[in-house]
Amino acid sequence: xxxxxxxxDSSSQARAGNITTGHGEIETxxxxxxxxxxxxxxxxxxxxxxxxxxxxxxGNTYHLYLRPGTDVLEQAGxxxxxxxWDRPILTDSGGxxxxxxxxxxxxxxxxxxxxxxxxxxxxxxSPERVIEIQRSIGADIIMAFDECPPYPSDYAxxxxxxxLTHRWLARCVKHMQETEPxxxxxQSLFPIVQGSTFKDLRQMSSEFVASMECDGNAIGGLxxxxxxxxxxxxxxxxxxxxxxxxxxxxxxxxxxWNILENISLGIDMFDCVMPTRNGRNGMLFTSxxxxxxxxxxxxxxxxxxxxxxxCHTSNFYSKAYLRHLFVAGxxxxxxxxxxxxxxxxxxxxxxARKHIINGDFNSWKNEMIPVLKQRL
Amino acid sequence: xxxxxxxxDSSSQARAGNITTGHGEIETxxxxxxxxxxxxxxxxxxxxxxxxxxxxxxGNTYHLYLRPGTDVLEQAGxxxxxxxWDRPILTDSGGxxxxxxxxxxxxxxxxxxxxxxxxxxxxxxSPERVIEIQRSIGADIIMAFDECPPYPSDYAxxxxxxxLTHRWLARCVKHMQETEPxxxxxQSLFPIVQGSTFKDLRQMSSEFVASMECDGNAIGGLxxxxxxxxxxxxxxxxxxxxxxxxxxxxxxxxxxWNILENISLGIDMFDCVMPTRNGRNGMLFTSxxxxxxxxxxxxxxxxxxxxxxxCHTSNFYSKAYLRHLFVAGxxxxxxxxxxxxxxxxxxxxxxARKHIINGDFNSWKNEMIPVLKQRL
Numbered sequence: 001x002x003x004x005x006x007x008x009d010s011s012s013q014a015r016a017g018n019i020t021t022g023h024g025e026i027e028t029x030x031x032x033x034x035x036x037x038x039x040x041x042x043x044x045x046x047x048x049x050x051x052x053x054x055x056x057x058x059g060n061t062y063h064l065y066l067r068p069g070t071d072v073l074e075q076a077g078x079x080x081x082x083x084x085w086d087r088p089i090l091t092d093s094g095g096x097x098x099x100x101x102x103x104x105x106x107x108x109x110x111x112x113x114x115x116x117x118x119x120x121x122x123x124x125x126s127p128e129r130v131i132e133i134q135r136s137i138g139a140d141i142i143m144a145f146d147e148c149p150p151y152p153s154d155y156a157x158x159x160x161x162x163x164l165t166h167r168w169l170a171r172c173v174k175h176m177q178e179t180e181p182x183x184x185x186x187q188s189l190f191p192i193v194q195g196s197t198f199k200d201l202r203q204m205s206s207e208f209v210a211s212m213e214c215d216g217n218a219i220g221g222l223x224x225x226x227x228x229x230x231x232x233x234x235x236x237x238x239x240x241x242x243x244x245x246x247x248x249x250x251x252x253x254x255x256x257w258n259i260l261e262n263i264s265l266g267i268d269m270f271d272c273v274m275p276t277r278n279g280r281n282g283m284l285f286t287s288x289x290x291x292x293x294x295x296x297x298x299x300x301x302x303x304x305x306x307x308x309x310x311c312h313t314s315n316f317y318s319k320a321y322l323r324h325l326f327v328a329g330x331x332x333x334x335x336x337x338x339x340x341x342x343x344x345x346x347x348x349x350x351x352a353r354k355h356i357i358n359g360d361f362n363s364w365k366n367e368m369i370p371v372l373k374q375r376l
Numbered sequence: 377x378x379x380x381x382x383x384x385d386s387s388s389q390a391r392a393g394n395i396t397t398g399h400g401e402i403e404t405x406x407x408x409x410x411x412x413x414x415x416x417x418x419x420x421x422x423x424x425x426x427x428x429x430x431x432x433x434x435g436n437t438y439h440l441y442l443r444p445g446t447d448v449l450e451q452a453g454x455x456x457x458x459x460x461w462d463r464p465i466l467t468d469s470g471g472x473x474x475x476x477x478x479x480x481x482x483x484x485x486x487x488x489x490x491x492x493x494x495x496x497x498x499x500x501x502s503p504e505r506v507i508e509i510q511r512s513i514g515a516d517i518i519m520a521f522d523e524c525p526p527y528p529s530d531y532a533x534x535x536x537x538x539x540l541t542h543r544w545l546a547r548c549v550k551h552m553q554e555t556e557p558x559x560x561x562x563q564s565l566f567p568i569v570q571g572s573t574f575k576d577l578r579q580m581s582s583e584f585v586a587s588m589e590c591d592g593n594a595i596g597g598l599x600x601x602x603x604x605x606x607x608x609x610x611x612x613x614x615x616x617x618x619x620x621x622x623x624x625x626x627x628x629x630x631x632x633w634n635i636l637e638n639i640s641l642g643i644d645m646f647d648c649v650m651p652t653r654n655g656r657n658g659m660l661f662t663s664x665x666x667x668x669x670x671x672x673x674x675x676x677x678x679x680x681x682x683x684x685x686x687c688h689t690s691n692f693y694s695k696a697y698l699r700h701l702f703v704a705g706x707x708x709x710x711x712x713x714x715x716x717x718x719x720x721x722x723x724x725x726x727x728a729r730k731h732i733i734n735g736d737f738n739s740w741k742n743e744m745i746p747v748l749k750q751r752l
Binding site: 037038039040041043044045046063068072075081082083084300302312313316317318320321324325328330331332334335336 | 413414415416417418419420421422439443444448451452457458459460675676678688689692693694696697700701703704706707708710711712
């Protein structure tokens with residue numbers, strides 16, 4: 001994997017770059033739609049390319065391991081062949097899901113024992129096992145196995161957890177070196193910085209992660225309930241210790257304004273379920289602000305959902321029609337809202353990139369944020 | 377509305393024709409996807425055109441009247457403007473839904489009193505009111521208001537019901553003549569033959585309907601639980617009394633083999649919720665037969681859903697991936713199955729038309745039916 005830095009913003013830490021993978025280029029900063037079980041919810045692969053213009057999607061190791069399972073994925077020739085998505089895929093390591101979804105989980109030095117939330121079957125995720133599963137999935141970017149401490153955590157818990165994550169990381173790096181890609185293209189490991197909201201732990205973790213000299217680095221354990229300002233402070237601190245010549249990925253973030261703020265701190269990659277999950281509930285992020293499409297006020301607003309972005313769906317359907325679909329409980333409402341929100345997120349990071357390259361990112365960002373945040 | 381007959385099959389009553397409406401041509405025989413509240417469930421308007429190749433869709437007067445309501449539809453400039461579907465639309469009259477969905481319905485000479493299944497509000501559908509609502513919706517083809525008797529019905533009930541439907545029809549015809557289209561294009565009324573499964577009533581009703589000299593004629597009250605052979609017998613009988621130079625529409629039918637059999641009897645137009653409703657439950661109609669995609673046997677079948685038809689979705693996704701989506705409860709599974717089934721129905725009527733024009737429809741149909749029926 002290659003990362004080429006194209007531009008650095010002069011009045012912030014924002015950067016524009018290109019990541020080259022075995023499945024093509026990714027222009028950064030980038031937002032990655034979440035395709036938990038190999039499907040971005042309510043969106044077709046064709047719409048992901050043509051309407052949303054997604055460059056990379058995310059899969060969840062925990063979910064894909066349970067269903068359809070690595071046997072099926074290996075027989076298919078990997079997730080790309082299985083779901084027909086031929087651009088890059090990143091898989092998270094399953095650590096977060098083991099702690100948020102599974103039952104009877106037990107944490108040991110070896111790894112995490114858990115029971116499937118689907119059928120109660122027992123499984124062990126160890127750093128080695130999680131690397132092997134991601135090899136089988138065929139992810140272009142593999143995430144290291146980590147523990148994600150809840151917010152708030154006390155210092156002792158956060159420190160012990162971070163140290164375990166570091167020992168697991170060393171095992172992940174070793175197991176990556178000892179194993180081969182399964183489908184003939186390169187797979188890169190991204191380690192994850194932890195340390196909760198403690199500055200010294202975040203520094204320590206960033207330095208440890210940086211010392212692994214991986215192809216890219218991630219920041220985990222943020223956007224888990226802490227105040228936004230604390231998230232920004234931690235992200236900025238991590239960025240200052242993570243190498244500038246590798247992509248930086250902030251996991252699970254966030255709102256459109258969260259994304260712009262974190263780009264200004266030096267983050268290159270984002271993922272979040274917000275555009276799809278909130279979309280399915282009728283919340284739209286648009287170039288004019290936030291819309292609750294179920295509100296009565298949209299009943300006879302026949303203007304397009306969002307003319308400010310280059311997406312057929314956003315330009316074609318009216319707010320009134322979309323509201324009608326939500327009120328009537330039609331699936332098409334969820335489809336349109338998901339496509340629009342994802343297209344808007346991809347539009348936003350593309351605009352950010354353009355402004356970084358043009359050299360006026362920071363002033364553009366400061367103008368945009370109040371617009372994006374307003375409730376229409 | 378114009379109907380041009382292009383070909384008559386020599387060994388059956390099958391015909392191929394063209395219907396010209398204010399929103400373009402319809403090539404018959406045709407299948408019309410059902411878009412109850414102005415959305416074909418789980419399918420975008422773009423997919424309807426590009427993947428499914430739908431030429432006309434159906435809307436439900438009962439549903440559209442309750443939500444979004446004629447006020448909103450009139451402000452939008454009609455349903456075409458509201459949902460962005462610029463090809464022909466047919467609306468049923470609401471008679472069937474009043475009896476199958478609403479509460480506390482009361483049948484009078486004037487019309488049907490009912491309570492909304494959504495909020496319990498009280499409404500009257502009369503022949504005149506139902507014409508006006510369909511004028512407001514802006515349907516290219518308006519259906520007459522009818523009572524659809526259940527199966528089985530006794531002779532006396534069926535006869536009284538048919539006579540009421542005929543008196544309502546006369547009022548519909550009169551009200552069509554006394555009112556104008558709302559949006560500048562022609563709207564055509566199709567009357568509906570009733571008479572349950574009684575031959576003399578079906579003959580009487582067909583003759584009465586034919587005497588109205590409308591632009592096209594429909595057969596209602598079939599596919600409501602009667603044996604298939606009885607449906608074919610009634611459809612054949614009705615076709616023999618309905619004028620050959622007008623399109624004939626068999627309402628609510630049916631399976632792929634039902635459609636081919638009825639084409640051979642002289643039917644030109646069909647609608648049915650089966651491809652979408654069964655699709656959402658994982659039942660696929662394909663060029664090789666019927667598939668329950670949830671079955672374990674498809675778990676590692678990486679072949680395309682159906683390579684026998686010209687539809688990107690059917691050719692692109694594998695059976696194994698689609699099964700996975702259904703097992704995991706992903707919305708995309710319902711989307712893919714709905715698109716595929718509708719594309720298959722449209723493929724089937726297009727093939728039928730080709731064989732009618734080629735002069736070998738009947739032998740093709742007799743070869744196809746056992747293939748279509750087989751469970752894979």
